[in-house]
Amino acid sequence: MANESTHRPVETVETAFDLVDALKERDGAGVSALADDLGLAKSTVHRHLRTLEERGLLVREGDDYRLSTWFLDYGVHARNRRPVVEVARPKVDELAAETNEKVWFVLEEHGLGVHVYGAEGKHSVKTHARIGRRTPLHQFAAGKAILAFLREERVAEILDEHGLAGQTHRTITDRDELLEQLEAIRERGYAFNREESVAGVHAVGAPVREEDGTAVGAISVAGPANRLRGELLTDELPDLLLGAANEIEINLAHS
Amino acid sequence: MANESTHRPVETVETAFDLVDALKERDGAGVSALADDLGLAKSTVHRHLRTLEERGLLVREGDDYRLSTWFLDYGVHARNRRPVVEVARPKVDELAAETNEKVWFVLEEHGLGVHVYGAEGKHSVKTHARIGRRTPLHQFAAGKAILAFLREERVAEILDEHGLAGQTHRTITDRDELLEQLEAIRERGYAFNREESVAGVHAVGAPVREEDGTAVGAISVAGPANRLRGELLTDELPDLLLGAANEIEINLAHS
DNA sequence: AAGCCTGTTCCCGCTACTCGAACGCAGCGC
DNA sequence: GCGCTGCGTTCGAGTAGCGGGAACAGGCTT
Structure with missing residues (x-):
């Protein structure tokens, strides 16, 4: 099953979740800090965060973003399944x-x-x-x-x-x-x-x-x-x- | 703050979460069903699901994918923050x-x-x-x-x-x-x-x-x-x- | 055995993602 | 007061890589 070598992941999705992980670890952070951390351009990070925020996955507190309780909904669903x-x-x-x-x-x-x-x-x-x-x-x-x-x-x-x-x-x-x-x-x-x-x-x-x-x-x-x-x-x-x-x-x- | 019109979301991330949402709604599904549902090519859906699965966000049950309890971790974190x-x-x-x-x-x-x-x-x-x-x-x-x-x-x-x-x-x-x-x-x-x-x-x-x-x-x-x-x-x-x-x-x- | 349904792989073309630079704004120190 | 430096944000360009379609492999049904 699944020859690992041939499969190429969707890199954009990976960076999105790298951001989510970083936000979890740091208990919320701003654009620049995340860009430094992950070695990405500020503009890239900015666009990702905005996308996630508009989806309701992140919330803004001033200039910082943190995870929203959307994830709780997904998680509880996954558990109860x-x-x-x-x-x-x-x-x-x-x-x-x-x-x-x-x-x-x-x-x-x-x-x-x-x-x-x-x-x-x-x-x-x-x-x-x-x-x-x-x-x-x-x-x-x-x-x-x-x-x-x-x-x-x-x-x-x-x-x-x-x-x-x-x-x-x-x-x-x-x-x-x-x-x-x-x-x-x-x-x-x-x-x-x-x-x-x-x-x-x-x-x-x-x-x-x-x-x-x-x-x-x-x-x-x-x-x-x-x-x-x-x-x-x-x-x-x-x-x-x-x-x-x-x-x-x-x-x-x-x- | 935030001129909505100029901002363009990261579409790849949107489709990734469209898939997550669809999986939640359907209580798990396979590649073809999701491709039909969201109007995407099977190969696209396949690649996304694999990416998410390798990250631990989805689990496979035979040929179906469903949300994993990873989301619970994110969600509990967000709540306790x-x-x-x-x-x-x-x-x-x-x-x-x-x-x-x-x-x-x-x-x-x-x-x-x-x-x-x-x-x-x-x-x-x-x-x-x-x-x-x-x-x-x-x-x-x-x-x-x-x-x-x-x-x-x-x-x-x-x-x-x-x-x-x-x-x-x-x-x-x-x-x-x-x-x-x-x-x-x-x-x-x-x-x-x-x-x-x-x-x-x-x-x-x-x-x-x-x-x-x-x-x-x-x-x-x-x-x-x-x-x-x-x-x-x-x-x-x-x-x-x-x-x-x-x-x-x-x-x-x-x- | 042939058809049909999966999931999976491959490759090409064009979209759209990433980057870097420039901008506007605040706060701080001189 | 002014300039420096930090932030988030916007813009444009170039190309990486995303998405699509076609072809393949395997199971199940007919």
Whole structure:
């Protein structure tokens, strides 16, 4: 599929999104700053920004432009298109109420984990996770749970493409070690994250699978390491998660 | 500022977003269908879709493309950039718990109301409102609350640009009638919506204003018409809303 | 097997995108 | 007061690259 070498992207579209990315990163900026940043002529940047603004994608604040909430509309649409999200949402809420911890539902897209829905428990920790954020799958419990239940070639593809970047000193950065863990996850059915993405934070993740066994997403519970330990971490939470994941799978199959 | 006539948009970017819009509307589609729809050559559509897909903005499902959750990342970023949203969020949650009804926080952008954050009460009604959705300001309580506290010229601009489309038989479609209502809203400080956006649904909306008096957003409570009536509608809910709006304004000024 | 539907590739022509220079305006320092 | 320097904006020109059309490859149906 798709011989990469022959395909030439639409460069004008690429610069448009380079601008959008730059605006996101800089939290808004003006014409000159963006032109410098991207090595484009001011007039070019100007024309692009105006085009995007007239479409409603950007808003002006004085001489600066920033992203508009149009993107939210596209994004929410994209999220809700995946049936599993609608099914998972109430279960995530339930789990958060039961465990009092932060609960996430995560999808895989383009080989990265996307946090698409989260619910706060009474004692939720604040992590860097946020709706829409993309995280390399090997760095967290839900991600590893997904990886463990993807086709082997797909896993290889993903690891080749995105590598094994470290996040904390505990993050798995060795490929063989990761593959071993994935094997263990496959056997017991759920994944742990012991300070691999945030220092002081533990998590458990369980995959949500479809009929053929491949993961369409995962749910996870995360909390402070000193609270999530012992049997709570190794037995109780996995039980709750597997139950919830299973319910989601059933509801998904009958929807 | 901005002589519209001289400015020529980047057409390639426009077609790219025409494709994105079409994909949103159709919930995903293939090359040929999109080419037919937009009157473009298949090869053109193909090249655009590939470009967007390689950027991670689209995902392929077989031969169909659909929007990816990348947009969610942009959108959440855009929303969280507005400081008022972070401040309003906990108040919206509180109000939902207190009233047991659906509570929304709405921003104005490009002359339209954007529902950026909503909280469910125990007895929430399901309306067509959804995070990210844009609605003409004259059609609902929060929107009217915002309109009432914008500069007069700005209001005229918005009405000229977006018109007064009807939504239910109760929607205000007469400009003078709307301006009169806005005057009344300015005097009492909050707005009502009696089946003007959804049949059988009433709502109350209160503006969140900054120091100079202009609205930066609004909160609203919506529920079934037969529950939201009498003193609850005309006194109790307005009181609660004004209190919450005021707290948001104070927190916003000190953040 | 032939037809028809996809998505995909290739190449050519002309559009329109990019650039650079010039302009108007503000704010600042001398 | 004046000029400098920053900004966003406009204009014109030259050519890169976008868009179109035709041809190809593969699946499915008839």
